[in-house]
């Protein structure tokens with residue numbers, strides 16, 4: 001057996017061993033009452049030249065399913081994923097990076113037994129996982145047993161996608177994002193442009209080819225800053241950008257004015273990540289994955305809290321609806337580490353936020369004058 005084939009076989013069979021009792025449990029559990037159907041959540045309509053997922057609400061698999069802030073049991077992870085499905089969520093985003101394979105393996109618990117056309121899935125490329133017994137990383141709790149290396153070449157892109165399919169137990173990915181090729185990524189920040197040049201010649205044309213071959217429906221960057229998103233639109237042919245931390249109630253001016261217009265010209269859309277700035281707008285103390293919160297952001301949240309109180313609005317709900325408003329946004333990915341987060345965030349999509357709240361937020365300069373607000 002070739003090493004490559006062997007590695008794939010080991011990965012899939014060991015994942016299968018660990019998951020079998022839980023999968024059996026999932027199949028025998030009485031289905032909880034259907035809380036919401038996919039059609040009740042916001043959907044995309046209209047014709048676009050480029051691919052957009054039909055579901056405007058998605059679940060992100062980084063913080064919770066990647067064990068970023070605490071270790072979750074497999075039972076809890078399964079419960080979280082099933083809650084999302086029962087709440088009507090049909091778009092799931094993950095990455096090899098999230099828990100160094102853990103999040104993708106957990107998605108197999110939900111997705112491997114579903115018909116692929118019943119849901120939309122995205123994952124990422126750019127980091128190849130390499131088995132290394134005992135390996136752990138500060139970003140993720142527990143021991144991962146997989147280290148990673150960056151590779152934005154064409155062949156690594158294809159290999160990374162194949163590895164993701166095997167970990168996730170799915171036959172296809174709808175979207176693939178080139179992950180963290182961005183100046184804020186401390187591993188590569190000094191020479192991110194060199195990595196970017198490799199991707200322009202490697203990962204990007206390969207993803208275009210995979211789209212033409214019908215293996216994926218769309219691709220783009222998965223980043224937390226604007227320059228790589230702009231660079232990909234200008235130098236290649238992406239369909240959809242996963243932009244995180246750059247469009248939220250707390251910060252949106254740059255993306256709104258300096259990226260959205262360019263994307264609109266090319267019919268490129270956005271999946272927005274971190275609509276709650278990694279939980280800060282839901283009331284926790286992490287702002288964009290760090291407890292170092294800039295003073296002006298603390299003050300801004302206080303202003304929003306006061307305003308929300310005056311209009312009897314739930315701030316987290318307003319934050320999610322704000323991200324869903326721009327026409328150039330195809331989907332909003334919230335994160336969750338508990339089933340109740342999923343339930344609450346789904347309920348937020350149909351909650352009423354009065355127009356007076358949005359008007360007052362604009363009058364107070366919290367929201368840009370030209371930012372779309374929910375009607």
Ligand SMILES: NC(=O)c1ccc[n+]([C@@H]2O[C@H](COP(=O)([O-])OP(=O)(O)OC[C@H]3O[C@@H](n4cnc5c(N)ncnc54)[C@H](OP(=O)(O)O)[C@@H]3O)[C@@H](O)[C@H]2O)c1
Nearest residue numbers: 060061062222244273274275276277278279282334335337
């Ligand atoms: N570069 C990239 O490609 C990139 C970067 C960032 C994000 N993303 C994608 O975007 C997804 C979402 O990002 P994110 O997880 O930062 O999103 P987020 O929705 O801004 O934050 C999620 C966190 O907010 C808290 N939360 C969510 N709902 C809550 C509720 N109802 N009540 C109380 N707290 C609540 C939870 O924090 P606790 O768990 O602490 O309770 C949860 O883990 C990621 O999973 C990933 O798929 C991609």
